[in-house]
Amino acid sequence: MKINSTKVAQIAGVSRSTVSRVINNYSNVPSETREKILKIIDELGYIPNTSAQVLAGKKSRTIGLFIYGDNNDKSKILDNGLSFGYYLDFINRVLKEALKLDYQLLVDVINDNNFSKVESLYVNRDIIGGIFIGFKEGDENIQKIIKQHSPIVLVDYLSNPNCENKEVYYINTEDFNGAKEATEHLINLGKKRVIHISGDRCKLSGKEREKGYIEAMKKFGMTPMIYNGNYSDEKATEIIMNLLEKNIEFDGVFCANDNMSYCVNNVLKENGKENIPIIGFDNLRNTIPLGLMSVAPDINNLAKTAVELFQNDKGEKQKVTFIKTTLIKGLKEYIKESYLD
Amino acid sequence: MKINSTKVAQIAGVSRSTVSRVINNYSNVPSETREKILKIIDELGYIPNTSAQVLAGKKSRTIGLFIYGDNNDKSKILDNGLSFGYYLDFINRVLKEALKLDYQLLVDVINDNNFSKVESLYVNRDIIGGIFIGFKEGDENIQKIIKQHSPIVLVDYLSNPNCENKEVYYINTEDFNGAKEATEHLINLGKKRVIHISGDRCKLSGKEREKGYIEAMKKFGMTPMIYNGNYSDEKATEIIMNLLEKNIEFDGVFCANDNMSYCVNNVLKENGKENIPIIGFDNLRNTIPLGLMSVAPDINNLAKTAVELFQNDKGEKQKVTFIKTTLIKGLKEYIKESYLD
DNA sequence: TTGTACGCGTTATCAT
DNA sequence: ATGATAACGCGTACAA
Numbered sequence: 092m093k094i095n096s097t098k099v100a101q102i103a104g105v106s107r108s109t110v111s112r113v114i115n116n117y118s119n120v121p122s123e124t125r126e127k128i129l130k131i132i133d134e135l136g137y138i139p140n141t142s143a144q145v146l147a148g149k150k151s152r153t154i155g156l157f158i159y160g161d162n163n164d165k166s167k168i169l170d171n172g173l174s175f176g177y178y179l180d181f182i183n184r185v186l187k188e189a190l191k192l193d194y195q196l197l198v199d200v201i202n203d204n205n206f207s208k209v210e211s212l213y214v215n216r217d218i219i220g221g222i223f224i225g226f227k228e229g230d231e232n233i234q235k236i237i238k239q240h241s242p243i244v245l246v247d248y249l250s251n252p253n254c255e256n257k258e259v260y261y262i263n264t265e266d267f268n269g270a271k272e273a274t275e276h277l278i279n280l281g282k283k284r285v286i287h288i289s290g291d292r293c294k295l296s297g298k299e300r301e302k303g304y305i306e307a308m309k310k311f312g313m314t315p316m317i318y319n320g321n322y323s324d325e326k327a328t329e330i331i332m333n334l335l336e337k338n339i340e341f342d343g344v345f346c347a348n349d350n351m352s353y354c355v356n357n358v359l360k361e362n363g364k365e366n367i368p369i370i371g372f373d374n375l376r377n378t379i380p381l382g383l384m385s386v387a388p389d390i391n392n393l394a395k396t397a398v399e400l401f402q403n404d405k406g407e408k409q410k411v412t413f414i415k416t417t418l419i420k421g422l423k424e425y426i427k428e429s430y431l432d
Numbered sequence: 433m434k435i436n437s438t439k440v441a442q443i444a445g446v447s448r449s450t451v452s453r454v455i456n457n458y459s460n461v462p463s464e465t466r467e468k469i470l471k472i473i474d475e476l477g478y479i480p481n482t483s484a485q486v487l488a489g490k491k492s493r494t495i496g497l498f499i500y501g502d503n504n505d506k507s508k509i510l511d512n513g514l515s516f517g518y519y520l521d522f523i524n525r526v527l528k529e530a531l532k533l534d535y536q537l538l539v540d541v542i543n544d545n546n547f548s549k550v551e552s553l554y555v556n557r558d559i560i561g562g563i564f565i566g567f568k569e570g571d572e573n574i575q576k577i578i579k580q581h582s583p584i585v586l587v588d589y590l591s592n593p594n595c596e597n598k599e600v601y602y603i604n605t606e607d608f609n610g611a612k613e614a615t616e617h618l619i620n621l622g623k624k625r626v627i628h629i630s631g632d633r634c635k636l637s638g639k640e641r642e643k644g645y646i647e648a649m650k651k652f653g654m655t656p657m658i659y660n661g662n663y664s665d666e667k668a669t670e671i672i673m674n675l676l677e678k679n680i681e682f683d684g685v686f687c688a689n690d691n692m693s694y695c696v697n698n699v700l701k702e703n704g705k706e707n708i709p710i711i712g713f714d715n716l717r718n719t720i721p722l723g724l725m726s727v728a729p730d731i732n733n734l735a736k737t738a739v740e741l742f743q744n745d746k747g748e749k750q751k752v753t754f755i756k757t758t759l760i761k762g763l764k765e766y767i768k769e770s771y772l773d
Numbered sequence: 774t775t776g777t778a779c780g781c782g783t784t785a786t787c788a789t
Numbered sequence: 790a791t792g793a794t795a796a797c798g799c800g801t802a803c804a805a
Binding site: 448449556 | 776782
Binding site: 434436437438448449451452453455456480481483484485486487488489490 | 797798799800801
């Protein structure tokens with residue numbers, strides 16, 4: 092037996108309109124009527140149909156979380172990117188924060204070929220807005236969304252302030268500082284030839300981490316040695332093998348993410364280089380236990396900030412937030428950071 | 433400018449029905465007409481409105497994932513259960529499998545007070561079905577869902593076969609074998625007094641793990657020593673402190689989950705008991721690196737199995753699946769299992 | 774093969 | 790304060 096607002100209205104002896112007003116907390120319903128209807132709703136176990144609500148123009152409580160997968164092979168990004176990488180932890184944190192605030196979360200992996208899904212979700216009001224992560228600087232589709240839809244939360248994306256009246260929020264990690272601290276730590280360990288395997292230079296984080304490394308090196312009067320790893324396993328492996336083959340000397344490695352530091356470590360260990368300290372970025376679960384170090388963004392705060400932006404309490408548009416990082420040097424700090432609170 | 437099926441139909445010079453038929457892959461549309469309409473759809477970037485589709489009776493592509501939080505404080509389960517615990521990894525795996533098969537995933541934490549949300553989702557066809565995890569054996573709400581809605585996938589829930597014609601699937605871990613193997617490992621290490629901190633006896637896993645422990649002990653002619661930890665941090669901590677206080681001897685610990693083994697380890701280390709081996713269950717990220725061991729369910733397979741049941745290719749109803757476990761003895765196996773593939 | 778017409782359940786608008 | 794009615798966009802039984 093289907094229970095809808097019509098049925099509730101019939102029993103209450105009012106019209107569907109009034110029932111709707113009660114459900115949506117309109118002020119112009121006498122408390123007597125309200126109580127009566129609420130009671131019936133409770134007895135019947137009536138719950139409004141979300142699809143109908145959305146179709147009729149009500150705001151949804153679903154937040155979209157969109158992760159960029161930069162190739163056409165969906166299962167590849169799902170395997171390599173989503174499962175192994177940094178996004179995984181982020182999804183959890185966002186989910187948690189969303190649930191706390193009674194939002195629902197819709198997660199999807201997006202590339203150039205299926206970006207229309209995102210637009211559809213905005214247009215059909217299936218989502219209240221979206222959080223975007225992993226997109227390259229100046230990505231066409233993102234630019235389009237910024238212009239046409241709102242609100243939008245961009246994680247690790249260059250802020251461009253030219254979109255006056257829309258709700259566009261930027262959340263970035265303190266990549267520069269984190270990278271600088273990491274590099275300095277290596278130098279303070281007495282290392283004289285610290286190299287940097289850089290990240291994707293099309294992303295803000297990639298550029299900033301590289302800059303942080305350079306800054307630290309210069310501060311100590313050392314010459315930066317940078318190899319472009321593009322955040323990828325393959326590239327990092329290739330680079331480090333090349334260095335070994337050509338006998339290029341180095342005694343410390345700062346990688347722009349843990350994905351790469353993991354690979355670098357594998358190669359170095361295989362070649363008997365046990366004593367070269369390695370620092371990555373992201374604090375993935377399978378680097379610290381191996382004896383590597385990592386720069387950990389405060390991902391809890393990142394997620395919380397992202398979700399809370401949808402409340403739009405303060406009416407601020409176009410806010411830019413920077414998230415702090417912690418240098419994880421060993422298991423003790425790692426375990427501590429594993430707790431989400 | 434809104435684009436809907438009416439617009440597409442107008443431009444194509446056909447009726448909305450035909451457009452709908454093309455979208456839903458009906459066979460009775462000449463390929464010529466189909467091509468024409470598809471082209472227009474592509475040009476316009478038209479995407480059907482999901483809410484309207486669902487409202488009009490189409491099956492949704494959203495799978496519900498419901499996690500039981502056994503108290504009323506939502507943020508507590510979110511913090512303690514969701515973030516720290518075993519569910520976290522499971523959510524990720526399910527998400528990944530769902531995305532692979534082009535499903536969407538809706539995650540929510542459920543307790544007795546908000547269970548109506550689940551019914552609503554079923555009734556309103558917002559979800560194609562649900563995966564339920566963490567619910568106690570015989571849970572009233574679950575029984576109700578089993579009777580009234582379908583399909584339903586139950587993880588770690590006693591199978592009750594009295595629901596003839598509905599799609600009810602059970603997925604359990606090989607708790608008995610895993611527990612037995614773990615206990616035997618401790619015994620093979622030469623331990624003479626292995627205790628068990630048991631799990632929630634209202635859950636299948638809790639009971640089976642206890643049974644597995646007992647079986648192993650008996651096999652070696654040893655007397656089981658069981659303390660009911662109920663899967664909880666507090667209980668486990670209390671138990672182990674009590675044992676120390678009362679000078680009850682033991683030289684090995686098998687805990688029914690990693691949550692508890694983590695706590696047990698803390699207490700033992702604080703009291704200078706460094707050499708008592710501890711094995712937990714679930715392979716959480718913060719136990720193995722501490723030097724503990726853990727029984728790891730093949731959570732990838734678990735998630736994959738759960739999601740694939742919604743395809744219902746084979747038309748099997750009421751299937752019971754058991755998921756294998758691996759005993760993780762150290763970092764090497766831990767790292768390996770951290771990969772999702 | 775294709776079109777007509779109804780129904781899905783709700784919210785918003787307008788009128789009273 | 791409340792009711793009637795028009796959207797919202799789509800699927801489908803039925804008719805043609």
